[in-house]
Amino acid sequence: MRVLPFRLLFGFVLLLLVGTLAAVFFSRHEWAWAIGILFLTYDAVLLTAITTLAWRGVVRSEAPKTCHVSPPELAVLVPCRNEKSVISACLDALIPQMRTGETIWVIDDGSTDGTVSFLTERYGVVMDGHFGESSILPILRVWTKPSSGKANSLNELIPRCGGEVIVTIDADTVPTRDSLKAIREEFRDPEMAAACGVLIPSCRGGLLARAFEYFQRSEYMRAYLWRLAWSRIDAMEMVSGAFGAYRREVIEKVGFFDPSSWVEDYELIFRIYREAGDSGKKWRIGVIGTAQAVTDAPATVSLFWKQRSRWFGGFLATLFGNQDMVANPRYGAMGGVLLPAKTVDTLLPFFSAGAQLTFIVLLLDSPHVAWGLVGFIAAKLVFDLCLQSLSFFLYARWLRRPVTPDWAFRIISASLLEPFFFQPLRYSGAILGWVALLRNRMTWAPQRAAGTELPDAEQG
Template sequence: MSMHVRRHEPRAHWVLLSLFMLVLLGGLCLNGYVSHVGAEGDGPDLAADISGPAPDTVTGAGPVLRIDPDGTVTSRAMPRRTIALTFDDGPDPQWTPRILDVLARHGAHATFFQVGSQVNAHPDLARRVVAEGHEIGSHTFSHAWLSDTPSWRRGLELTLTRNAIAAATGRAPVLVRPPYSSRPDAVTAADYAALRQAAGAGHLVVLTDLDTEDWSRPGVDAIVAKAEPAKDRGAVVMLHDSGGDRAQTVTALDVLIPRLQARGYRFTTVSEALALPAVEPAPAGQRWRGHALRWAQTGGTALSRALTALMIAAVALAAVRLAVQLVCARTHVRRVRRRARQPLRYLGPVSVVVPAYNESANIAATVRSLLASDYPRVEVIVVDDGSTDGTADIVERLRLPGVRVVRQANAGKPAALNTGIAYARGDILVLVDGDTVFEPDAVGRLVQPLHDADVGAVSGNTKVANRRGLLGRWQHLEYVIGFNLDRRMFDVLRCMPTVPGAIGAFRRAAVVDVGGVSNETLAEDTDFTMALIRAGWRVVYAPDAVAWTEAPATLKQLWRQRYRWCYGTMQAMWKHRRALAEPGAAGRLGRRGLTYLLLFQVALPLCACMVDLYGLYGLLFLPLGKVAAVWTGFTLLQMATAAYALHLDRERYGPLWSLPFQQVVYRQLMYLVVIQSTVMALIGHRLRWHRMTRTGVFGGHLDPSRVRG
């Protein structure tokens, strides 16, 4: 209600947030592409390939192919007694170094067909391969089956791999071997199309003469037998240095190489065996593109791991929170039941203060409900804070006994509350919003805890009256969970951070003790409650003291309300931050209440947008069944929690059906509120008061049975 000077709120941070989220999504998608698309083991179904064989010029050719743009195929084979050992799928941090050690021990050179994403992950191994006299060829970027991928992705796979190898070694590969390939006679028409595209990108295609099938780990003797050429022929031999346990491959090399060397064989690279031109250094632009690709891949991997850790931490925190809430709720229920068996005590006159600014829609219903209270002596003081819609006139025309109207120039809600407190006669003060309707027994039940001398304030139970629409149901569930789990927990832990402005009772001595209601924050109720606790007063929750309030009816109004609440809560937390180091009741507020608010109302919502990005990542790259199971389990847990809160509040379970839809609109709006509030707090922006437009949901009266339906 306070009319601060209007200032335009900066919007640039929304652009920066959007760009930041796009960059994060791009990094996650790159990691998903590397980790989950075309991965090792997801090879072709040969039985399902109905494309037919490739041309005879390919199926009857040698293992090294050059395919001209017109389709002309030229092939080469290894010279006599020349072996080109080739290793696919690396580099691998465990097996590639062991294979390199064997080759060095026997003075043999080989050709390594490396996966681009693996080169980015282990560039030092790629450099070691080149430094020790071996050569590197392309094996695509994600180990994709080229024959079953669209043309644009084939080109991308080859280009990204060239860039990755160029960045790691300074050389651009000329040789290429498609994943899941074998001998030339096994090439199909679909394979041939992929080979032509690879050749068109400037590559020589290298297939194999002898496929050892070492990936299946058939045994050392079987691998050696399949790698030995007939008589004195040369051969390109296919092996693997990654993709699983390659211990048999390493051992087989120690047997194969010296055996064939004793027969006069030499082991060399494909290019050296065929006297191919030396590979030229990669252009600087290609190397820089490769470096950028590696940085992006590394960042995406780190982001994926960080978000996984964040989700695990968030789930763990949520589980601990829920466990504490449930234990505290049961404890509080037993405490309330014992108190309910005691007769209601008359604690003296009660003064109800109603600050009102343009509350003409509901003020009549509010005042009538207060006078209908079954508590013996209740006075009502309506403080009109400069309303322009005739709020004070409406109350005066009611001509109700025990109701006073105080008019003042607009000064804000805290000032209106303090004015009403000054006019009040009772030592027990009930502070009420102008859009709140009390049930007949609410005042009496609300003030009963004040019988204990150490209790300075009591929070009542606020319910949403306009809960018919989807937005109303969402807010109804949020209120029920917040009041029946959070507030019960705060009561048991003695760290209640907020007595809501809609319904709260206060001991006058406590109000005087803290100097009245402060106007230093926009969440005056939170600020006021924290001040009471730090002054040594106890704050409790009375769930059976029920009041009904009108919740925002549109997303725009909801945004304004929650933005003010969130920003004001941050102000109050900062103002009372010293409670973290204080002893006694203040320390409980700081170390329990403030820590809880910081974790679950600030930190986790700030991370929620990244968690949603991770959810989108899961939909794109992870098994849908697994993603659906996680989402369903999470939603069922939320529904069970909400159902328990509804049970405690004696509410119907009907609105639970709307809770799953809350995840796709309402939750996002809430974390955007936290982001906006955090940005405004960091830049020191003074938020103006956002007033909600009232629709007059009560229509001058309240029928709780109608609302509960």
């Protein structure tokens, strides 16, 4: 196994972390905050590079495409467990977008809330054992099974469901109209192996829920624009299973989803890049700006931490399990550019926490030094605001959404407030991901309270 580059890079970053944390106890000048300077400098360089790539990606997405291959046939898989309160919003948005010969499969993974009875009543589904078909909508089918998890559910049905392209969408996710058409158009490119739509988070509830939605919408906008940026150099490593599409021959070639992974959608993409690099195949991973969907997002601190600890713990496990891909030219920009950056990101939460803690120590012990660093921090905030404002306007242009004064104010204000409120929450969730990985233990809970309805996707 070619793991030395990963271990050297990880060891070097860990040494930097320990050394810069120690600096505050042996120095009383500005360099005592070396950990903060390193953290902010790395973040600024990365943000500049990604924004530049994103700009090129948006311009490229607007170029006319010519392809003489017919649009592929889709099979849409909707795995669910106890989603009676929300699944109709998802299905009602999908059904008008289906073409003749295509199918929607609802995979009921051992629901106990009457989901199948609800589908029978609302859509006329007639069950014959574990399989059922709608008497009024032949495109809609249902398969019930004992609970075994999302990955197992998808793996068991994919060989039976037909379709050249497999679309997975969570039952609490509502696509905008023409999203499936956008997926068909993107997969006319025979090199497109997998792609994701753009998710827009929605949080139902009171003031705290609105605050979570306020920050997560800003975060998701940036995250999907960054995926577009990485796709420009064929290094896009994340296709969210909440709204993703996979070419059947690719997913069968790499062995389907891994049920043992905490992040089966993320882990799958690593195997796609590995297979492409090892076999010399020209496969691409992309993000489709014209395929959008509103999705349920955590609206409390505890649910947010559970989600982020699972995401980050799964990211760590996947990266550590693919150490030989890091800095390996066989895997193109994925191995040579993205994965080294991701190796640095494994310890970034600790750099952030260390920077905040050491600043507090300096403020209490050497206030003149701490206040001398305020100008540096303020300059970084202004720099971030400029680049992130540009990013959000690029996002609106990419998704062909109007930029209203209210939308611009919400996004820009979220960018200003995020470092003080939301970023510590995100990084603390990532640290909990480290804890979960080291304990080899992960807990999960639904993000939505029972009976919560989803919003109209067109209002996202």
